[in-house]
Amino acid sequence: MGYDLEDLFRLVQKPGRYTGGELNSIIKNKEEIEVRFAFCFPDLYEVGMSHLGMKLLYGLLNERQDIWCERVFMPDTDMEELMRENSIRLFSLESRDEINTFDFIGFTLQYELSYTAVLNMLELSGLPLRTADRQDNHPLVIGGGPCVCNPEPVAGFFDLFVLGEGEEVILEIIDLYRRHKDKGYKKAAFLHDAAQIEGVYVPSLYEPDYNRDGTIKSVTPLDGAPPKVRKRIIKDLNTSYYPDKFVVPFIDIVHDRAMSEIFRGCIRGCRFCQAGFIYRPVREKSPETINAQSRALCESTGYEEFSLSSLSTGDYSEIERLIPMLLDWAERKQTNISLPSLRIDGFSEELAQKLNVLRRSGLTFAPEAGTQRLRDAINKNISEEEILETARKAFSSGWTAVKLYFMMGLPTETMEDVAGIADLGQKIVDCYYANPVKPKGKGVSVSVSVSCFVPKPFTPFQWEPQDTVEILEQKQKHLRASITTRKITLNRHDASTSFLEGVFARGDRRLCGVIEEAFRRGCKRDAWPEHFNIGTWLSVMADLNIEPPFYANRRRDYDEIFPWDHLDYGINKSFLIDENRKAHQSITTPHCRIACSGCGAAVWKGGVCVDERN
């Protein structure tokens, strides 16, 4: 006798992940719906529900009477096992209907290691994995998110990708779909027309050809598809849609709070950071907009905390005007404001005190590299003196713990730079003991987290070889040995995870077969350390004659054609080459508000590109 869904809820851990019914979740009458959209996040509920993009598109799509957007997450292992045993297919949280009957299945691709989770969710839905095997009666499988700037390793599984910001283009796609549905929907005809929408990339309409050395020779558009697909952006964030309600989960999720997006993009241009380039240009919301949106969200959710979200919150140009506006009502309503990714140095002491910044978030720094030379090479414009000065301030106001984030394997890095990480940690420890008013009987704790650098498309480092796992491990050992105090705790990332990420990040379509085969051999949850198995991946690649160093550890020539060259994120290759050269000479580039470096994002005539510079 098989179990039904209701039985499964009683057998699994944390049924709240699957039951739905949360406050502000949206239930509609199926009879009145023309287009059903399953928004899939290829990770657990707790992770997916913390994602702002999902909340935004969920609200936006459900504003439309004819569309019902529902949420779908990756089940945990216990639930998946029970679903498979009892032939229960992947269902949405709102209606609990199987998603293989929907019109659209949309995945957000936030990190490369979620690719096999996407395949697992397609399989749990009972759908063919390959776009070529899905027919007119199957849902359209579409993808968006940062990984879509090089979606080639998963190109074979998706019908189309949305490049850039999805708010406008998603509705254009759905409108086109409705027109096709009215006259008799045929997948091929729809995709042909969809490829004409700016921001839509239909991978099956592009045919890559390879050189003998394995690099790309050419990518040919078929069926009238445009030779280059340009990403879409929202020009004015003050007038674009923002949800006034969030679904409020019952169970504890990773970021359980309201979130106000205060700007998109980043002025900094750190050379390792993909987000710093693909979200250009910087576009800010006005303090009035942010204030109204934050307040509406807190009132509709009852959240006791909201965060100001962006890539670098301290760079918001009107922060000194915004914070008092927010505090005016937040204090009365016992609501906390949290500021992630904050550079505390750019903050007046009065504001920092008011916000209780130190109490809540602790003191976190991302120097990224241990020496000034390397920080200059990666264009991380922060000096050692700035770091130490802030640490001094924090220590004298009673703080005793500091977190530092670094990367290892950055281009031009030497063992000296690696040891520099330990030196910087030591200097912060010394700062603490040099402080005359330090709390009695309390030691300092400096936590140093070191991740492994992965070169990404559309960054100045897209030509650079990634350090091999062996070199990364040597560097980790060297760092370990360079730390001589027990006041510093070292957290290292697994190098082989970063290696696989590196393969996918700059991979091409020949990796589709690798991902599918690894999935068949049991890789489903690569983003979860306890399930990640590099051995399986290496043996799959060996069996399919794919050499991972070709993707991860190879230096590319400036004139090589990349698998993502037919995608246009508004960043000129000549600018990136220039930046790459400057990196090797340790020359920094000023940020967007100081001077325009001519990256190319000005074509949108929006945000910082048209604002007056100070």
Place this chain on the structure above:
Amino acid sequence: MKEIRIFFRKCGRAKYISHLDLMRTMTRAVRRAGIPVWYTQGFNKHPYITFAAPLSLGFEGLTESMDIKLIQDIGMEDIVADMNSVLPSGIEVYSAAEPVMKAGDIEKAIYKLTFSIRLKDFAAFIEQDSITAEKRTKKGGLRLIELKPFIEQANISENEDGSAVMEVTLPCGSTQTINPLLIVSVCNKFFADKGLQSHIFCDVLRLDLLDGQGNSFK
């Protein structure tokens, strides 16, 4: 400052809200409803809310309650209406009043258990002379508990679809607590030993909470 006890039902999809999650849900609901509640004055200020008797994950309850403190006078009917306008489906407030008893007065709970087994098959289980369950003690050991007296006192009937229903009163207080799932697990073991393969599920509905004299918790 006035202490108020809010009574509510927790049914349907809401039964999968764990106790900890319910605290969060109610804290936010009180904030959304704009009820003038007293906040704790400590390091992390939050609305003061306490629950008399936590309900296990997966159980439904008809007489659940929580206590808050008001810093401003507000009508009891307004509390009921304001809360209901902001609660997720499955949680429904039905009254608010000044507390009569203390949470510590609760000694027993009445549960309605609906088993996924037909009454005629179920009989073999309840007709045993002794029905013992192992219960973990706080020290980590195991203790045997005789459930037969409770089951003997229980009201056992048949649902429309023929499945067994048991209305049972169990200790639920500071001296002793018996989770109704103990009955379900010994029941499962009993039928598994007899070679019955499929797992027996049980819907648990808490009907009422009683003090030592058998009065409903108020």
